[in-house]
Amino acid sequence: MGIEFENEKRIFTLQTDHTTYQFQADAYGFLLHLYYGKTVYGGMDYLLTYYDRGFSANPYDANQDRTYSMDALPQEFPTSGTGDFRSPALTVKNSDGTYSCDLRYKSHRIINGKYSLPGLPAVYATEDEAQTLEILMEDAVTKVQAVLLYGVLPKYDIITRSVKIINQGEEKIHISKAASACLDFVSGDYDLISFYGRHAMERNFQRVPLSHGKQILRSRRGTSSHQYNPAMILAEKDTTEESGNCYAMVFVYSGCFKAEAEKDQFNQSRALMGLASELFSYPVGPGESFLIPETVLTYSAEGMSQLSQNLHRCFRNHLCRGKFKNEVRPVLVNSWEADYFNFTGESLLKLGREAAKLGIEMLVLDDGWFGERNDDNTSLGDWVVNEKKLGCTMGELIGKINDLGLKFGLWIEPEMVSEDSDLYREHPDWALQIPKRHPVRGRNQLVLDFSRKEIRDHVFDQICSVLDQGKVDYIKWDMNRSISDIYSSETKEQGKVLYDYVLGVYDFLERLLKRYPDTLIEGCSGGGGRFDAGMLYYTPQIWCSDNTDAIDRIEIQYGTSFIYPASCVGSHVSAVPNHQTGRVTSLNTRGVVAMAGTFGYELNLGLLSDKEKEEVKDQVKKFKAYAPLIQNGDYYRLSDPLKDELGAWAFVSEDRSEALVNVVMLKQHGNMTVNYVKMRGLVPEAYYRIDGHDRLYSGAALMQAGLPVPIESGEYLAYQKYLRRVEQ
CATH class of the missing domain: 2.60.40.1180 (Golgi alpha-mannosidase II)
Structure with missing residues (x-):
């Protein structure tokens, strides 16, 4: 279907409908990258050149051949300790304290269908839609193995990469750097496109020349972050929306990451995508294994519109899951900017009655419904309904909202705990904090150690006891701080905590999805602080930004569109003057911008004039009519809002x-x-x-x-x- 192996030269060719990806297991067992780009035919090994390069080391196997050096050859999975002084994809600390891992090709197999990654999100496909290539490599001394996984989805021009590290030796090793994908280019003059930002202004488009030295995008915050998105594009200098060669690398992971791009001494370029090496040192004992999260690759010869559409189609159809991945999402009104913490059961019903009159389909109760939560300083971790505030049970409130003809949604923040909470007073060791030090606070809250199953189980049971009180059609999952105090009382290996934390979040989400398959979950982390492909596997939409200003949102949604489909972009009409910027825009403008996503409202509907209410009715009707096109159509950027009028x-x-x-x-x-x-x-x-x-x-x-x-x-x-x- 999409994978071919030429036995004589040991050349692997991955073919999609419009692209070719090719590499070779050479005579020494190194995997050399040959080509990735527009469809070609035949072996591309002629592109490799061999010269005696000063100060470029040679593997011992090459004997007196000074022209053979890993410091100059393009590779599939470069490692530390082979004489390659560029950035490695894998660094292993051995039991004797040395840093060396010399992986050589041993065998391979081709399988119909797409590999999966237990405990991790990954692109999925049937046997008719994809093929998997597994390459087994091994270090002859330590017996550390790496299984390189390639998934090929020909129809989408998508190639995915992941790696399973297996310790077949007799001593524990530590993985201190792990990238799942490397792209080596022997020629080309590229620009690096990335998406930087901050809270309330995420995924700003940036295009800079790829220069000599190393350019790094990364998050050390425990999440993929507002500051840098785990995705990058390499584009030739003259690439536009409609023409030119470009490559995308997208990490399917929601924690700390590192993306690297460098131009080397010979004007060759290397791009890596993987886990952040800071605060990371993962132990792998004898017989144990470690999975490096997946990277999605795609290439376009027809500019960045096609590149984006490749990703959009793949993510919509082969990453998002569940009944809502292809369904039109309900138009909702969220209580946050309507009342913040100052709601009552009656004010919510009033908001619901207004929503029902306007054709809105769902009411979402945001923060403040639990414990003594009347501000953001207390009660996280105490997932018990404040019936005094609501004037009824949660089940009774849901019933009243349903009686208005509306669906009901609820906000939760399971990963967090307030120091002023019953949970923290009873289990202070459940929070991530370093012994003998005062914790670093963020939004006056601490982070629960989700690497520990008993903590996840406790929170899960509490939240389910609330969700089981009525039909909750939608959950907004929030996460409102970065992780700074990296210490778990359950392990001496603190370098594994952040990775295991993310696995814990995924485990919690997977359990929620299995228990409530008819519930739509929207991801959120202070808006777009965890807007990544990993979360899309569990939450088919993500709140794009806490900034609801329509004009700022044009820039935010512009940057987002290069990687992520509109169907996953949480976007609402909010009040004016806008609560983040103070800007005043028309209701029509706010509606047009919000329709570039899942669409909803974030305001007090009762404060609208009669004319505005009629306009809202019309907006809801329009969105429902256009929603299938917005959700499933090809997205085209027709201007650059950073430059154009x-x-x-x-x-x-x-x-x-x-x-x-x-x-x-x-x-x-x-x-x-x-x-x-x-x-x-x-x-x-x-x-x-x-x-x-x-x-x-x-x-x-x-x-x-x-x-x-x-x-x-x-x-x-x-x-x-x-x-x-x-x-x-």
């Missing part, structure tokens, strides 16, 4: 029969010039009609010349146009 994007159906074009004016000037928005993804020779208008436009005209944006007086005006192909 407008933000523009479109959704186009797979059969090219319909499209939804969205435009927001970002800049306004006196005697304004006209902006033209050029479409993408239409059938050139077909004709399209804009909903509500009689005129027909050819696809070619819309893509080559575009549509003029009206010149109107006002700030941040927005336009939304629905196009349908007509038969001539």
Whole structure:
């Protein structure tokens, strides 16, 4: 299907519909990377060159051949201790204190279907949709083995990589660095595209030249973080949205990570994606194994739109799971920006009655429903309903909301504990904190040690006792601080705690999904602090950012769109002046921007005017009509909001029969010039009609010349146009 092996030269070729990935097990057993790019035929080993390079070491096997050096050859899985002085994918500390792991090819097998990773999220596929290549490598001295896993999904132009480290020796080893994917390029002049940010301003697009030296993106915060997203793109200098060669690497993991890119002394480039090496030293005893989380690779010869669409299709169909992965999500109203902590049972019912009148489908009760939680200083860990505040039981509240014709959702933050809580007073050792030191606080809360099963079990039982009181259709899972005090009382190996913590979070989520398969879970970490492919395996949507300002959201959602599909972007209409920026935008503009995601409301509906309520009704109807297109259509960036006078994007159906074009004016000037928005993804020779208008436009005209944006007086005006192909 997608994997071929040429026995004489021991060349492995991974073919997708439009790409070729090729490497070779050479005469010494090293795996040398040959090629990754647009489809080619035949062996690419002719690209390898051998010269005597000064100060580049040679493996002992090469005898007097100074032209053979791992310091110059492109590799599949470079390790420390082989004479390669570039960044390694794997560093092993042996029982004698040495750092060396010389892995050589031993065998391989090709399997129909896609490998899975027990306890970790991973892309999945059937035997008809994918193939797996397993390469077994071994260090002859220590008997440490590495099973390199390659998953090939031809239809999506996706290749996944993971590694299983197995200790077949007699002594314990420690893994101090572990990357699941390495891309070595023997030529090329690349830009590095990454997505940096901060709380309330995540995933900002950054494009810089890949230069000599090492460029590192990483999180040491215990989560994938607001600051750097675990994804990067390498693009040739002239690559645009529509043309040029580019590569994406996306880590399917929700904890600390490190992405590295470097140009070496010979102008070769290397990119690595894997676990952060700081605060990490994982013990693997004899007979034990360790899994490096998966990296998703994709390549496009047709620019970054195609690259993004490859990832979007894969994540929608082969990473997200459960009944909601392809379903239109319910339009909800969240109580947070409506009332914050200051709600009562009656105020929630009032919000619910307003929502029902407007066609909204779900009410979500956010923070403040448990313990003595009237501010953010107390009660995390005490998952007991505050019936005094609600004026009833949780089950009774859910019943009353359901009687209004609404679904019900609930906010939780299972990983956290307040010092002012019954749980902490009873079990202070359950929090991650270093003995004899005062803990570092974040938002006046500490982090529970989710690497310990008994702690997860306790919290799980408490939360389930609440969820079992009524039909909870939606859970918002939050996580509102970084992890700083790395110490678990259950182990002497503190270098394993953060990795095991993430496995614990995944275990908890997996148990929730199995117990409540009809419940939609939305991930959140102060908004977009854990917006990563790993979480998508458990939560098919993630709250994009705590910043609900429509204009900031255009930039945030722009950066997000390079990697993640709109179907997973939690996005709401909030009040004005906006609670984060104080900016005032029209309800129409806020609605257009929020429809580039799962769509909902984050405001007090009772404060809207009658005119605004009618507009909300219309927005809900529009979103429900457009939702299948938004969720499953191809996404096109039609402008660069960081440079252009407008933000523009479109959704186009797979059969090219319909499209939804969205435009927001970002800049306004006196005697304004006209902006033209050029479409993408239409059938050139077909004709399209804009909903509500009689005129027909050819696809070619819309893509080559575009549509003029009206010149109107006002700030941040927005336009939304629905196009349908007509038969001539």
